[in-house]
Amino acid sequence: DLFICSCGGTLKDASELEELSGFAGKLPHVGYVRTHSASCTKSGLEVLQSEVKKTLPAGVVIAACSPLWCENRFRAALSEAGINPSVLTIANIREQCAWVCPDRHKATEKAKRLIRAAVGRCALLEPVQCQQFQVNRDVLVVGGGITGVQCSLCLAEMGHKVFLIERQPRLGGHTAMFFHLYQGGSVSPEKLIGGMISRVEGSGRIKVFTSAKLLDLRGQVGAFTASVNTPRGPLTLSVGAVIVATGYSASPVQGPLSGSQRVTTLIELEKTLNEGQESLVLPWSSPHRLRNVAFILDQTSEQDKTVTGAALNDSLLLKRRFGCEVYIFCKNVRVAGDGLEQLYSAARQQGAVIVKYSDSPAVSACDSKLCVQARDELSGQQVQYECDLLVFADSLLPQEETERLARLLKVNLGPDGFYQDDNPWQLPVSSNREGIFFAGCCRGEMDIQQALTDAEAAAGSVHRLLGEDVITKDLDTASIDPDKCVLCLNCLRTCPNHAIQIDHEKQAAAVIELACQSCGSCASECPAKAIQLVNYTDSQMLAQTEPAPKLLVYCCEHSAYPAADLAGRLKIPYSDQASIVRVPCAAKIDLQYLVKDFENGARGVLVLACHEDACQHINGNLRASKRVELGRKILEELNIEPERLELRYLSPMGAQDFVQYVNEMVQRIEELDRRKG
Ligand code: SF4
Ligand code: SF4
Structure with a gap:
């Protein structure tokens, strides 16, 4: 079944819906086409449910707004109507056509391409089953x-x-x-x-x-x-x-002062105070009685309020119980917290000196004492205090x-x-x-x-x-055909979630369904093509790109797809020659797709992945990058300019980047085509 939504009339204004409807009705596998003015509303969902209950389709395509907006609603409605929701494919003709193609004719033509791609994929979808796994709750x-x-x-x-x-x-x-x-x-x-x-x-x-x-x-x-x-x-x-x-x-005291009897860390001081030392004779200063104690906080990074609180508490204790003079050198006193302000005031009232520095204090030995110097940012003066004991806040390692x-x-x-x-x-x-x-x-x-x-x-x-x-889990995971597996262990090494194990009985790799996060990395790395990601199988992927558009843009669903959506919502126009294919991770893009896309008529392919260190599947973006490099070498051997294949990184908010990368790539393709004549 195929449903075309006019999104409250907005799509009707931007493209020819009747033409789309006629086009869709002639596509293979499509048995039923219906248009609706707002498919995601209560009445729209009721229409969807009543129609699918009658026709019991093997697949459902909804040409409407972005799946990021409405997919869950449609899936829930299908599920209620007794249709497995995994057979749904959405053709995003709003954010990717109507809102970014100002030309009505071009928007309609692009929408046709997207609907044909969605039908191609949908025809091959398998209903995903749920499985219950017994788990240990300990x-x-x-x-x-x-x-x-x-x-x-x-x-x-x-x-x-x-x-x-x-x-x-x-x-x-x-x-x-x-x-x-x-x-x-x-x-x-x-x-x-x-x-x-x-x-x-x-x-x-x-x-x-x-x-x-x-x-x-x-x-x-x-x-x-x-x-x-x-x-x-x-x-x-x-x-x-x-x-x-x-x-x-906690790091020990580093540098030239390490090992000095007059230097310690806050945790060491706390330990000693905790052991109930009643005299002023502390292990590091023996046999002297302590008179002056300096604390240096925030040396490596600004410390948290636990450290500030501990230093203020200790200074009060040292003053009240032992009559010490106390100097606290810090970048900032963090008093934003219940009780900290009072602690700070009490320490000041007891005479603790707080020096706020921006450049690290200099420490030197003078006679039998240590001397701490710094520029006090509050008074603007250079200050210098002698101390018997210097306490550093520990840095955490x-x-x-x-x-x-x-x-x-x-x-x-x-x-x-x-x-x-x-x-x-x-x-x-x-x-x-x-x-x-x-x-x-x-x-x-x-x-x-x-x-x-x-x-x-x-x-x-x-x-x-x-x-x-x-645990109940949809089995939309990777699956391995043990008969094809040659036990090369590529998948085991590739899987970022350690979701693959060896099935010794079958002498093959096997997916741990509960641990698999459906990224598809393993499938693209398997030399024997023994792995398929359910509902992103090779044939389902290729069905979307045949015939290929001028520019095929593979978009990771965690970064580039939302960025393209945002470009749509902001109505930033970009070339109508670009068509988007959504993937669960850039690592799912197989080398064979990249080559096949050119065979199918693409003039360029753009892979858009998450920024480095921002890949949901740890290193899928880097794997995709290596594959694109390899793809470019293969293109060269096939006498196709490698510049026609490119990978770019972007964030989910990168709408402008998305538009720029797409337009640059289209221009490049046109230039290469012109040169080729
Ligand atoms: S990558 Fe493919 S062939 Fe190699 S172990 Fe995994 S499933 Fe088997
Ligand atoms: S699809 Fe991803 S998470 Fe699942 S087994 Fe393959 S590599 Fe691991």
């Missing part, structure tokens, strides 16, 4: 700092059994070392982490293993098997998901185990060595592997409140995934 939490403890408590409250493993002999992590914590006010560790640990110990759902180390993780989301080493011997745990909350390492764990869990690290969370398409707590999540400072620097919120987000994500004993 969760492994790696790391027993404040984040891991909070994750465990949240999960236990949601009814999950939790295995919490910590490599140290006790829970609490760095938080337990702080004497005073800033967390929505000043609270002691006993009140915060201590209370949380008691709740963990009292919970019947949380099993804690301290001095324990994760050695191996096998399986997939819903059914992982973890091998853990504990003081009582090796342990095997079966879980459905894993949360990594391994925290951070990835925890020592991070690389080993990342390899073991097969998850990505970001360029800073923390677990990757810089992909704008993934939830910050999600990893590249379904069922493995990150929480807290193992993702990068954050304060305690942020870490607690992160823990709740990670626990919530796990619960959304494993809330029930079963």
Whole structure:
């Protein structure tokens, strides 16, 4: 069935709908054509439902606005009417024709091309089936700092059994070392982490293993098997998901001052104060009594309010209990937080000197003391203070185990060595592997409140995934024909989500459906053509591009497709010679498509992918780029100018970029055609 929508009359004004209707009716596979003035409205959806109930079509094409606007609504309506929604294809004749082709005739001709392409694909679509997968609801939490403890408590409250493993002999992590914590006010560790640990110990759902180390993780989301080493011997745990909350390492004092008895870090000072030292004799200064203490904050980056709060608390303590003079050098005093302003005022009233610097303070030795100099931005004066003890705020580094764990869990690290969370398409707590999540400072620097919120987000994500004993998933995943597979393992190496395993019985690669995110990368890399992505099969892809338009534009659905849509909504005109093909990831674009498109009459092919580091499927854009390079070499061998094939990166908001790239490419094609005569 084919439905043409006039979108409240706007498409009628821009193109010849009757002509389109007549054209569509003559296309192969089309048995029924109907126009409607607003298909996505209640009455439009009712018409759609009543028609498909009568005709029971094998496929449905709706020529209307962008699928990004209305696809879900149409799918839901089809589903209600008893038609599998996966047989729907939308021809976007609004954003890609009516709103960007000012010439009515050209808009109509382009709309015909889009409808023909949609029908070609739709005729080959298979109804996608749903499958229920039994899953284990238990969760492994790696790391027993404040984040891991909070994750465990949240999960236990949601009814999950939790295995919490910590490599140290006790829970609490760095938080337990702080004497005073800033967390929505000043609270002691006993009140915060201590209370949380008691709740963990009292919970019947949380099993804690301290001095324990994760050695191996096998399986997939819903059914992982973890091998853990504990003081009582090796342990095997079966879980459905894993949360990594391994925290951070605090860097020791670096440079010429490292090893000096007069220099320490905030965490070391906190530890000593926490141990209840009642005298002024601190281990680093023995046997002197401390008189002057200087803090230097914000040296590597602006520190969070936990650090500011700890430094202010410590300075008050040093002044009140020990009568020390205190100097705090910082770039900014962060007092935006419950109780911090009062803490700051109290420290000032007690005589703490705050120096706001922009250039790092210089530290030198003078007699038996240290001397800190800086330009105070508030007074504009150069200031200099002597101190017996210099305290640096620690900079946070990835925890020592991070690389080993990342390899073991097969998850990505970001360029800073923390677990990757810089992909704008993934939830910050999600990893590249379904069922493995990150929480807290193992993702990068954050304060305690942020870490607690992160823990709740990670626990919530796990619960959304494993809330029930079963996960229902559409099988619109990759599938492998074991008879064609030659076990080259390309797919295993390619899959960004580790969703491919070896089926030893069949001696072939096999897709882990629950973990597959339907990017299509593996299908394009398989030399035996044993892999097809359901409803983006090679034949369905090629059916859309035969005959090919002058310029074929492959658009990644996460970046270029929304950018093209935005160009449509902004009504920025571009060449009517360009036709868009939507792909789940640029990595789905097979080398054979690129060559075939030229055989089918394309004069140029443009591949539009996400910006570097912004690919939803990790590195699909880079794979596409390599394939385009290869495609250009093949074109050269075929005596076709390689400049006719190009890849560009853009963002979902890049409407102007989209229009520019398309128009430039059309101009280039025309120039090359002219030169060729
Ligand atoms: S890439 Fe193809 S041939 Fe190679 S292992 Fe995977 S499915 Fe088999
Ligand atoms: S489609 Fe993507 S996620 Fe699925 S198995 Fe292939 S490469 Fe992995």
